[in-house]
Amino acid sequence: MYAPQTIIENYSKGFAITIEGGSPGAGGIPGNPGAGGPGGAVGDSKNAKFGTACGPGPRTAGQPGAQGSFADAGRVGYAGGRLSDPVSFRAIDADEFRRKLLEPSISHVSPLYAFAGDTVTLEGSRYTKTDVVLIDGTETKTQVVSDTMLHFVLPFVTGGSHTLQVRQSDMTLSSKASVFVNPRVISAQQENQVKTRVRPGQKVIVNGSGFSEGTLVLVNNQEMPEVRMVSSTQLEFTLIRPAEVESNPAGEQVTLKVRLSDGTPSNEIPLTLETFHMLVMGDSVSWGQGLQEHEKFYSIVGAAVQAREGNIKQYTQVLAHSGAIIGEGKHDIVAPVDGEVPKSFPTILQQCAFFKGEAELVDLILLDGGMNDVDVRTVLNPFHPADLGKLHYDYFYVSMKQLLVDVTNKFTQAKVIVTGYYPPVSEKSDMTAVEALLIGVGAIVGGVGGGAAGGILGLAELEKVYKRCAQLEAESKLYLRKAIDERNAELGQQRIFFADPNFGPEHAALTDDPYVFGINLDLTPQDLIAAERLVSCTEAGCTGLDFEICKRASIGHPNQKGAQAYANAILPLL
Incomplete structure (x- = not known):
């Protein structure tokens, strides 16, 4: 050391070099807001059958979106680590210097970066067969190969840098070296079981090695909250669904890794996030005829499920459509059209059979059927000769029973909720x-395409219509419940439930407090998507009476209050 004598004398007894961890880095500055999205293009105009452009007024391009918000500032970095047993300097005399030359030494460590459980080789000099390797002063299993080489198995210590020394039987210690323990992730466990499919919103244990205090857990590169080091081989954290994840109703694929406080990353393992998959099959009631998407009862149920499940993503897949029949014995293959257009095909049995996906991962099925097989026009026509009781038995019981058999056989893990009629x-x-x-639904002929009709039905005929509607409500509930109870008995467990909307006569169409869309006296529909449906009817090629019925297809279907009543009947069954 070259320095003034007074300074040298201050260090004559030696000195130690202490290496402290660096202070935390400042968080990153917020990102700049993104520009607003461009406005949508002008929508196409479609000509309906009566020759005028559909839709309320001229179409215009959408307006540009607002500018994005500023991002949050980046989080403050972790404090740097501190090496254990740091290097020191002390004054020695000539004799001690000569003794040091006789002590064992470490000249090379291979590998310098290793995982717990790996075999590490030390090369040096003056090793004896009784020597042992110390890691941070703790003895580990050692194999001496020669006086210049020995092996040891890296124990399950924390991740990061560790001090190595060789100790001889007379307690003589070698020079120091170091090895860096890398983190490694092996598996994840939840509810005391190793799993590859995990549930967001709950605690998860990461199994591996080389973990240390301050280690981060990242899922799809997003930091997870509430990380706690259990040991060098386990970390506990709360799993939240990352902001960026590829959608998949059967389970969302993500990757998990850890990162030490100094930035050293581990390997990645794949995981699947649990999802809640709801399937909607049936006719126009399940479809939500005449309602906007957020107003439909399956959307209300889906939002409630999402709120209940917390961080789990809820997916809704809708196969139901207007006009669908159960279709027992019907095998025609017809391409689907817009769900607002009444079409018998695909039948509800075909909806079940043609489902594409992992059936065993469907959690909930909302289902109805039978009304279009009976045909509401038959119910509402007081002159129709059909025996309603037999129709109700054939379709709400016999056909529904077959549908429930098919559904429960295919979707073995799903809860099935059958909704009733009104x-x-x-x-x-x-x-x-x-x-x-x-007239609007096509039950009787008169006035369709023109103005209001009148004088076709007298009081006696109207009373008969009311009685037939009451019979529909009572017998559909009776036979649907019978089909459900029998199928549950065959299954040996209750997997199928009945949700009764229970509108009652005071909430039928055209009452003081309707839960059902009616019709205006000029034969225009009451729903708010009639213009969009008109375009769909045209594109589907509807003509004649079918076209007139299609454009008024909301008649007799649950309105916003009705959809809420259906949701209220379903939610307690979840």
Whole structure:
């Protein structure tokens, strides 16, 4: 050391070099907001059958989106680590210097970066067969190969840098060296079981090696909260669904890794995040005829499921569509059209059979059927000769029972909720408007395509219509429950449940408090998506009476209050 004598004398007894960890780095500055999205293009105009452009008024391009918000500042970095047993300097005399030359030494470590459980080789000099390797002063199993080489198995210590020395039987210690323990992830466990499919919102244990205090857990490169070091081989954290993940109703694929506080990353392992997969099959009631997407009862149920499940992503897959029949014995293959357009095919049995996906991962099925097999026009036509009781038995019981067999055989893990029906009109309905409704749905002929109709039905015929609607409500519930109970008995467990919307006659169409869409006296529908449906009817090639029925297809279907009543009946069954 070259320095003034007074300084040298201050260090004559030696000195130690202490290496402290660096202070935390400042968080990154917030990102700049993104520009607003461009406005949408002008929508296409479609000509309906009567020759005018569909839709309320001229179409215009969408407006540009607002500028994005500023991002949050980056988090403060972790404090740097501190090496154990740091290097020191002390003054020695000539004799001690000569003794040091006789002590064992470490000249090379291979590998310098290793995993717990790896075999590490030390090369040096003056080793004896009784020597042992110390890691941070703790003895580890050692194999001496020669006086210049020995092996040891790296024990399960914390990740990061560790001090190595060789100790001889007379307690003589070698020079120091170091080895860096890398982190490694082996598996994840939840509820005391190793799993590759894990549930967001709950605690997860990461199994591996080389973990240390301050280690981060990252899922799809997003830091997870509440990380706790259990040991050098286990970390506990709360799993949250990352902001960026590829959608998959059957389970979302992610990767998990850890990162030491000094930035050293581990390997990655694949995991699958649990999802909640709801499947909707059936007819126009399950489809939500005449309602906007957020108003439909399956959307209300889905939002409730999402709130209940917390961080789990809820997926809804809708196969139901307007006009669908159960279709027992019907095997025609027809390409699907917009769900607002009444079409018998694909049948509900085909909806089940043609499902593409992992059936065993479907959690909940909302299902209805039978109304279109019976045909609501038959129910509402007081002159129709059909035996309603037999139709109800054949379709709400016999056909529904077969549908439940197919559904429960295919979707072995799903809860199935069958929704019931209601009286379209009742004695509480406005008598002056009921006839227009019957014309609008095609139950009776008169006035379609023109103005209001009147004088076709007398009081006796209207009373008969009300009774037939009440019979529909009562017998559909009776036979649907019978089919459900019998299938549950065959399964040996209750997997199928009945959700009764229980509208009652006071909430039928055209009452003072309707839960069902009616019709205006000029035969225009009451729903808010009639213009969009008109385009769909045109594109689907509907003509004649089918076209007139299609454009008014919301008649007799649950309105916003009705959809909420259905949701209220379903939610307690979840």
